Amino acid sequence: ATQEAQAAAHQPAITRDGKQVRVFANIGSISDVQVAVANGAEGVGLLRTEFLYLGRTNAPTEEEQYTVYQAIAQVLDGRPLIIRTLDVGGDKPLPYIVKVPEANPFLGWRGIRFCLDHPDLFKTQLRAILRASAGHNIKVMLPMIATVTEVRAAKAILNEAQAELKQANIAFDKAIAVGIMIEVPAAVAIADQLAGEVDFFSIGTNDLSQYVMAGDRTNPRVASLADALHPAVLRMVQQTVQAAHAAGIWVGLCGELAADTLATPILLGLGLDELSVNPQTIPVIKQAIAQLSVDEAVAIAASALQQDSATQVRNLVQQLTHK
Numbered sequence: 001a002t003q004e005a006q007a008a009a010h011q012p013a014i015t016r017d018g019k020q021v022r023v024f025a026n027i028g029s030i031s032d033v034q035v036a037v038a039n040g041a042e043g044v045g046l047l048r049t050e051f052l053y054l055g056r057t058n059a060p061t062e063e064e065q066y067t068v069y070q071a072i073a074q075v076l077d078g079r080p081l082i083i084r085t086l087d088v089g090g091d092k093p094l095p096y097i098v099k100v101p102e103a104n105p106f107l108g109w110r111g112i113r114f115c116l117d118h119p120d121l122f123k124t125q126l127r128a129i130l131r132a133s134a135g136h137n138i139k140v141m142l143p144m145i146a147t148v149t150e151v152r153a154a155k156a157i158l159n160e161a162q163a164e165l166k167q168a169n170i171a172f173d174k175a176i177a178v179g180i181m182i183e184v185p186a187a188v189a190i191a192d193q194l195a196g197e198v199d200f201f202s203i204g205t206n207d208l209s210q211y212v213m214a215g216d217r218t219n220p221r222v223a224s225l226a227d228a229l230h231p232a233v234l235r236m237v238q239q240t241v242q243a244a245h246a247a248g249i250w251v252g253l254c255g256e257l258a259a260d261t262l263a264t265p266i267l268l269g270l271g272l273d274e275l276s277v278n279p280q281t282i283p284v285i286k287q288a289i290a291q292l293s294v295d296e297a298v299a300i301a302a303s304a305l306q307q308d309s310a311t312q313v314r315n316l317v318q319q320l321t322h323k
């Protein structure tokens with residue numbers, strides 16, 4: 001980041017006409033959180049918890065997880081910490097859980113699907129998150145949600161974990177917020193229904209793009225199709241934001257798209273409340289927000305949605321923002 005961006009990184013990101021957009025960090029380890037805070041993160045919008053489970057021969061215990069979540073929350077010093085429950089499967093197999101090979105791992109047994117089929121493993125993680133929530137600003141986020149039934153099933157296990165802790169007189173935040181990733185097209189289609197079940201949404205454009213465009217991003221022949229700046233993806237972002245706001249919940253975006261300054265005017269114009277990016281990118285994203293006005297961003301977003309391709313969207317934003 002430029003010196004100017006770095007200097008402003010510890011201030012909130014406010015548009016020229018006074019709208020604040022929260023800028024959070026995506027992290028995947030304890031050491032990342034220090035970098036996030038040093039770069040001006042106002043919270044952690046996505047803690048990828050896979051690092052706790054991978055590269056070992058058994059699942060981490062409740063105690064181990066609790067220690068890590070608590071340590072991260074401590075560094076955040078009151079800033080929100082959104083902990084995403086385990087998102088293995090797909091491209092991230094868990095070797096110590098016997099798994100049949102899948103023809104289409106990205107359409108397979110991953111994220112919340114896997115956790116609901118391993119309720120003990122899932123509940124252990126939820127208990128650890130709940131225990132760490134005592135005295136800390138922690139929220140839970142569920143990955144790969146496609147149906148209302150999945151949300152209710154996950155919340156039922158969370159309720160069980162809460163009842164167990166209460167019974168044992170162990171402290172936790174009784175009002176802990178529960179949110180979901182919006183990264184499966186079905187979740188966009190039923191976003192109005194899902195919004196009634198949860199406290200917030202976070203749009204995962206990495207997965208959403210490949211699912212919307214039916215283009216496997218690990219297959220070089222079609223990977224370029226899965227471009228988050230394609231109007232088909234942007235329209236899904238718009239639909240999600242509208243459904244969230246109509247239901248009175250906030251909505252963020254934690255895919256790589258949030259870290260692209262060419263996307264900043266579009267995302268601001270579509271009304272996202274929070275952007276979560278890799279820690280190093282926070283200063284430049286805050287700077288990009290500060291340079292815009294909401295009116296200008298709304299106009300850019302509206303024309304972006306009418307373009308024919310991601311390339312046209314890029315050209316448009318470059319022209320309109322003189323980048």
Ligand code: PEP
Nearest residue numbers: 183204205206207254255
């Ligand atoms: C996403 O899919 O956009 C996302 C943020 O999750 P991950 O990259 O961990 O799948």
Ligand code: MG
Nearest residue numbers: 183204206207
């Ligand atoms: Mg994802």
